[in-house]
Every structure is written in structure tokens, then in C-alpha cells.
Amino acid sequence: MYCGTDVQRGRSSRRRRWRTNVFLALVLLLELAVVGGFAAWLLLPDQPTGPDSQQPAPEQPSVSAPVEPEPMPEDPAVTQARTQLLEEARQLMRGYYYEEALQLLDGSPDLANDETDTLRQEIADLQAQLVPYTDGQFYHIFFHSLIVDTDKAFDGDYDAPGYDLYMTTVSEFTAMLPKLQAAGFVLVDIHDLVEFQDGVAVRKELLLPPGKKPLVLSVDDVNYYQYMADDGFATRLDLDENGQVKTVVDGVLTDDGDVVPILDRYVAEHPEFSWRGAKGILALTGYEGAFGYRITDLEDYDEATGQAMLQKTQAVAQALRETGWQIACHSYTHNQYWNNRTITMDQIQYDIGRWTRDIAPYVGETDIFISPFGVSFARDDARMAFLQEQGFSIYCHVDSTMPTKWDGSWFFQGRINLDGLTMKRYPDRISKFFFDPSEVLDPARPQ
Numbered sequence: 001m002y003c004g005t006d007v008q009r010g011r012s013s014r015r016r017r018w019r020t021n022v023f024l025a026l027v028l029l030l031e032l033a034v035v036g037g038f039a040a041w042l043l044l045p046d047q048p049t050g051p052d053s054q055q056p057a058p059e060q061p062s063v064s065a066p067v068e069p070e071p072m073p074e075d076p077a078v079t080q081a082r083t084q085l086l087e088e089a090r091q092l093m094r095g096y097y098y099e100e101a102l103q104l105l106d107g108s109p110d111l112a113n114d115e116t117d118t119l120r121q122e123i124a125d126l127q128a129q130l131v132p133y134t135d136g137q138f139y140h141i142f143f144h145s146l147i148v149d150t151d152k153a154f155d156g157d158y159d160a161p162g163y164d165l166y167m168t169t170v171s172e173f174t175a176m177l178p179k180l181q182a183a184g185f186v187l188v189d190i191h192d193l194v195e196f197q198d199g200v201a202v203r204k205e206l207l208l209p210p211g212k213k214p215l216v217l218s219v220d221d222v223n224y225y226q227y228m229a230d231d232g233f234a235t236r237l238d239l240d241e242n243g244q245v246k247t248v249v250d251g252v253l254t255d256d257g258d259v260v261p262i263l264d265r266y267v268a269e270h271p272e273f274s275w276r277g278a279k280g281i282l283a284l285t286g287y288e289g290a291f292g293y294r295i296t297d298l299e300d301y302d303e304a305t306g307q308a309m310l311q312k313t314q315a316v317a318q319a320l321r322e323t324g325w326q327i328a329c330h331s332y333t334h335n336q337y338w339n340n341r342t343i344t345m346d347q348i349q350y351d352i353g354r355w356t357r358d359i360a361p362y363v364g365e366t367d368i369f370i371s372p373f374g375v376s377f378a379r380d381d382a383r384m385a386f387l388q389e390q391g392f393s394i395y396c397h398v399d400s401t402m403p404t405k406w407d408g409s410w411f412f413q414g415r416i417n418l419d420g421l422t423m424k425r426y427p428d429r430i431s432k433f434f435f436d437p438s439e440v441l442d443p444a445r446p447q
């Protein structure tokens with residue numbers, strides 16, 4: 001049985017081979033005919049082709065004609081470079097860097113294809129849709145350092161009622177950002193609102209996508225004062241290994257310990273919330289240093305520690321300025337003589353003089369003055385003239401309707417505090433412009 005099968009298999013395989021040979025011969029003949037026909041077609045002089053041709057199409061062989069060779073598959077490195085280019089251009093587009101996005105695409109003509117052309121058109125369309133912001137209402141919100149640990153801040157001790165009034169918690173601030181974005185706000189640099197022509201403040205043309213509203217944000221007293229230690233706040237700003245500004249909370253570097261790293265991360269994920277990378281203004285006093293570094297009490301530290309603090313203050317300020325943050329003077333002393341506006345010329349000269357001498361060299365010069373306690377002075381007050389002589393031309397006080405004025409040599413902008421005080425006692429002031437504060441109010445606050 002085993003052998004018989006073998007014999008049969010031998011016979012049938014010979015028959016198959018004979019049939020195969022005949023078949024191959026036929027195919028060969030057919031191919032010769034096709035190739036010959038194709039060669040003859042190629043040799044025809046000035047054969048008109050294309051859809052416009054009035055000539056009948058050359059007779060096609062009945063079997064499939066030789067086709068164009070498949071295009072070489074694209075080098076994977078080129079495909080990858082284009083994917084990266086498209087991603088970078090989209091990120092720039094989302095942050096309103098339209099010109100930069102177009103330049104990026106145009107700078108790589110070797111990567112151009114339908115996809116890059118489509119994106120290029122999309123960016124050009126968005127750029128063409130920008131309109132000058134002409135509304136009279138402007139928006140400026142402000143905070144203090146955020147409460148990270150509500151158990152510590154609201155522990156019922158002496159400080160707790162003040163924190164409940166004047167501070168905002170991390171959870172509240174984090175919840176506000178998407179609500180502000182959904183309401184059409186886009187962060188702008190306060191310098192996008194004003195330009196000084198021969199020393200006179202004039203409204204600067206601000207181009208925004210239709211319907212967007214310009215929002216200035218500021219944070220007061222980014223000094224991490226001693227009295228806040230152990231009350232559930234960050235203790236200082238610092239840099240991570242990539243040079244990005246983070247918070248230090250309980251000795252650990254974190255990216256959710258205050259406004260700066262939280263907003264940096266939010267804008268990185270939602271570039272459309274920031275007009276060309278703008279973040280906000282950090283207002284600094286000086287009597288306990290800056291950013292949590294006690295650089296005005298160097299006598300309390302050894303030489304090396306003091307130098308390290310000065311260098312760190314400079315490095316943090318530089319990193320902030322490079323990432324869309326501005327720095328403002330919030331007076332040096334934050335003394336009560338500001339609050340009751342009894343500050344004398346001698347006192348204001350001492351106060352601002354110390355800020356200029358002991359803080360500005362490390363955080364950089366600024367033209368923004370954010371008044372302590374939100375106080376205002378009469379326009380023609382000699383103390384205003386003194387502030388202007390010291391280089392300030394943007395003055396921000398506190399006013400929940402956020403009046404914005406270009407007044408001679410000054411630009412004034414009132415600010416609304418989105419803190420416990422306003423959220424709990426005057427919620428309408430917030431809901432009128434922004435969102436319903438009851439939707440973000442931290443349940444950990446004292447009832």
C-alpha cells in the first residue's frame with residue numbers, strides 16, 4: 001500500500017510536469033507578444049497621450065499591461081522628521097505663534113507634502129482671522145501663594161481665618177483654569193495692552209482670535225514668608241534638572257505647589273490658554289528676600305550659603321522671565337504705612353530704594369508696581385511722581401471691576417482677588433465676569 005501509492009504518485013507527477021511545460025510555453029509566447037507590442041508602442045513617434053488627446057488610445061493588450069514601477073517607499077527617517085515637524089508646527093499654532101509656525105514649515109521644503117500643505121493653509125487661515133481687541137473691558141485676576149495642605153492651613157490657629165480670606169487652595173486654582181479657558185479667556189502679558197510713545201501710555205493694538213478676552217494674572221507676595229512655614233504652603237521656588245521652575249513642599253521638589261508650576265503645566269497642555277506664551281506677574285516684596293530665599297538677611301548665613309541663595313534667586317528669576325512670567329515690585333516693606341497711605345516721602349524713598357538696591361539686581365528691573373494692600377494714590381500725588389522717577393509706569397491696584405486706564409505717563413489696571421474673601425462673600429463679582437465660584441470652592445475651607 002505504501003509502495004503502490006508511491007508508483008501512482010510518480011505517474012501523476014510526470015503528467016503534471018508535462019502539463020506545466022505546455023503551460024509555461026504558452027505563457028512565454030504570450031509574454032513575447034505583450035513585450036513586443038509594448039516595444040512597438042514605445043517606438044511610435046509623438047504618440048499623443050493624456051485626457052486631452054483626440055487620438056484613440058493605443059490598443060491595450062488584453063492581459064494586464066506593464067504598470068509603472070511602485071514608488072520607492074519613503075525613507076522612514078524622512079517620515080519621522082515630517083511627523084515631528086507637523087507636531088512642532090501644530091504646537092506653535094495652538095499657542096498663536098502663527099508666523100513662527102509658517103516659517104518652520106517653509107524652512108523644510110524637502111518634507112513638504114499634502115499634509116504639510118493642509119496645515120500651512122489652516123495656520124494661514126487662523127492668522128487671517130485675528131481681530132483687534134476693541135472692547136473697553138479688560139480682565140486682571142490675582143492670587144497669593146496657594147494653600148497646598150488645607151489641614152495645616154485651616155487648623156484653627158491664629159493664622160487660619162486670614163488664610164481663609166486671602167488665599168486660594170491648589171484645588172480651587174486648578175479647577176479655575178479650565179473654566180477660565182472655556183469662558184474664552186486667554187492669558188496676555190500686561191505689556192501687550194500698553195505702549196509708551198514719548199513717555200505717554202497709549203492703548204496697544206492687541207490681535208486676538210474673534211471672541212477671545214485678554215486676561216492678566218498676578219500673584220502677590222511670592223516670598224514664602226516665615227509666618228507661613230508649617231501652614232501648608234510651599235517654602236520656595238527652585239529649578240529642576242531641566243531648569244524648569246518648580247515648588248519645594250516639605251523639602252520635596254513638586255510641580256503642583258503654587259501658581260507657577262501649575263500654570264506652566266496647564267499652558268504646556270493647553271497652549272491656546274496663553275497668547276504667545278504669556279503667563280503672569282509675580283509681585284515681590286523684599287524684607288524676607290525673594291522666592292523663599294532670604295537674600296536680605298545674609299548676615300544670618302555663612303558666606304557660601306548666602307552666595308548660593310543669591311545665585312538661585314537670579315537663576316529662578318531668569319527661568320521665569322524666559323517662560324512668560326513678569327516680575328513686579330510690591331514694595332520692600334509691605335508696611336502698614338502703605339495701607340493707611342500715611343507713607344512719607346522719606347519712607348517711600350527708603351522703601352523703594354531698598355527694593356531697587358537689594359532685590360532688583362537679582363530678579364531684574366521692572367516697570368510694574370503692584371501696590372501693597374492694593375492701595376491707590378491721587379494721580380498728582382508726589383509719591384506717584386517718585387514711583388515714576390524710579391522707573392515704574394504700570395500701576396496695579398485692587399478693584400473688582402478691573403478698570404484699565406492709559407492716563408498720561410501711567411498705565412493703571414485694577415485687579416480682582418479670586419480668593420476666599422471674594423468667593424464666599426462676593427461671589428457675584430466673580431460670576432459676573434468669569435465663572436460661578438461655588439463650583440470651585442474647596443470643601444476643606446472652614447464653614
Ligand SMILES: [Zn+2]
Pocket residue numbers: 220221330334372373
Ligand atoms: Zn501683598
